[in-house]
Amino acid sequence: MMLMDNSNDSKKCLDDRTYCRCVVFGWGIDCMSRTNSYSTVVELLKGIRRVQNLSIQYCPIMPTLPIFPNMKHLELKGYWPSRLILRFLECCPELKTLCIDGIAGWFCKEMVPACMLTNLTTIKFSKCEGYKGDMVFLEYVLGNAKALKTLTVTWKNILCIGEELWSQLVLIIPRASSHSEIYFRS
Structure with missing residues (x-):
């Protein structure tokens, strides 16, 4: 599964299921709208908190992380x-x-x-x-x-x-x- 913070497809993936693998790339952070970017990153990470395998590109806006129990x-x-x-x-x-x-x-x-x-x-x-x-x-x-x-x-x-x-x-x-x-x- 590939997720991007600014695509409509990523919103469909944000639920409580346990994913085997998740790849997060293409943050597309706009420095002029840091508040919106921050909340999108928070939403994305909370949505994939049950993932077992995560590949993530460095993001300069990294919120408080959720616990990833799996x-x-x-x-x-x-x-x-x-x-x-x-x-x-x-x-x-x-x-x-x-x-x-x-x-x-x-x-x-x-x-x-x-x-x-x-x-x-x-x-x-x-x-x-x-x-x-x-x-x-x-x-x-x-x-x-x-x-x-x-x-x-x-x-x-x-x-x-x-x-x-x-x-x-x-x-x-x-x-x-x-x-x-x-x-x-x-």
């Missing part, structure tokens, strides 16, 4: 700031898989969402560029995800020290899960 798989497309990533993780207590394109800085390390302590088994980080925020994010997830089994890092235009040295640095990060494996891709 969410097992979350894909965050684009570059997301840490505060929004953490908000999604807080609202997805049953999350098992997190796929994230990129991090727009990582600064919030003090809070650990419940899903990281109990359910999150797979993390895919697909655009790791070697910025400091990328390493801090990897330290955070490896240090807190107690159920983590697999972390896959895909390098993209790695900076300065190169993929091999970055990979070595990631491999020595202390891990909360003794059963986690880390894979690297170019």
Whole structure:
């Protein structure tokens, strides 16, 4: 199912059913009408709160999120700031898989969402560029995800020290899960 916030078809999808998969793209946010855009985003997210798999493009207007009680798989497309990533993780207590394109800085390390302590088994980080925020994010997830089994890092235009040295640095990060494996891709 594909939803767009400004199409009439998306309104038909907004009910209490449990969806297997939902893709949200094409926010089409108009900066001149932030109030209308905000309420549309709120309505859309409340309408899909029972979804099990969600792929969502970064949206600069992100309201208070509803709880997603059935969410097992979350894909965050684009570059997301840490505060929004953490908000999604807080609202997805049953999350098992997190796929994230990129991090727009990582600064919030003090809070650990419940899903990281109990359910999150797979993390895919697909655009790791070697910025400091990328390493801090990897330290955070490896240090807190107690159920983590697999972390896959895909390098993209790695900076300065190169993929091999970055990979070595990631491999020595202390891990909360003794059963986690880390894979690297170019």
